[in-house]
Amino acid sequence: MRRNRPVLAAVAATLSLTVLAGCGSTANESGAGATTGATAAVPGAGLDVVSATGPVDLKTAPKVTFAKTPVSTAEVARRVLAPGAGQAATKQDTVRVRVQIFNGTTGKLLDDGFAQGRSVDGFRLGRPDLIKGLTEGLLGAQKGARVAFTIPPAAGFGPQGNAQLGIKGTDTMVVVADVADVHTPLTQVDGAQAATPAGLPxxxxxxxxxxxxxxxxxxxxxxxxxxxxxxxxxxxxxxxxxxxxxxxxxxxxxxxxxxxxxxxxxxxxxxxxxxxxxxxxxxxxxxxxxxxxxxxxxxxxxxxxxxxxxxxxxxxxxxxxxxxxxxxxxxx
Known part of the structure; x- marks a missing residue:
């Protein structure tokens, strides 16, 4: 129950991965074929020019390198940089990650989930307030993996971009995520219900x-x-x-x-x-x-x-x- 509204909706935009929530994606289910106001991707390279080195220990930030820029894709593209193990994330699952987010046009680091004081971010992929680029990018992720994925404008902030983050309406975002955990939440609470205390509903x-x-x-x-x-x-x-x-x-x-x-x-x-x-x-x-x-x-x-x-x-x-x-x- 949020303080300022009775209906739980999109999470507030902040300079963390939660900026990707509740941003009104215009993408269809595949992340391509945007509706009214869509901005075409700027021709550029794909994820094959993105590399990351360093251990996947959830403590050490990877060293991410762009062999060339801009990185631009028309759809959400994914690439496993280091394999994981266990269940592959579906839209029914919650994924916990540390991420780095880059502007694919310039290669500039926009947000660092490994920065001092930051904790692991978690996302239930079935949430309606997550933009499709984030959900699609994390689908299939496994615990212990390092994955990279793109979020093109049509699956991200749309043609308006995000001035606060320095993202134009033509910029593709590149996300490098180290996966801490993949698990499936409960769908209901089970068990014998205790009697309500006297005087309460x-x-x-x-x-x-x-x-x-x-x-x-x-x-x-x-x-x-x-x-x-x-x-x-x-x-x-x-x-x-x-x-x-x-x-x-x-x-x-x-x-x-x-x-x-x-x-x-x-x-x-x-x-x-x-x-x-x-x-x-x-x-x-x-x-x-x-x-x-x-x-x-x-x-x-x-x-x-x-x-x-x-x-x-x-x-x-x-x-x-x-x-x-x-x-x-x-x-x-």
Missing amino acids: AVEFKAGPTKEPTVTVPKSAAPTETKQATLIEGKGAAVQKGQTITAQYHGLIWRDGSVFDSSWKRGAAADFPVGSGQVIPGWDKTLVGKKVGSRVLLVIPPKDGYGSSGNAQAKITGTDTLVFVVDILDAY
């Missing part, structure tokens, strides 16, 4: 764990402090501060029981960071430390929600207490 999954729950809010006054209850204890790893979680969630207003946001209703899990101030405080305070595979009930008063200003778009007033059911499917 009742939760029923009448249509099963993949459909939205029925939540019955008590007629009593809402709590003035954040309350939480683990209805199903997961068996996965505990969520760590700063990680991104994949979750299904359902949000209601205590006042009238109205639903203001629900990933279950939208039919797709959502991804968001926790413990880093990018979601409402009530989520940061309660979800860090919970285990993957858990179902959690949260009751969050205004001070840990949207504050006295509320959220007009979601019809949440400054005095509304919020109720959430959250199924934690992954943490990365």
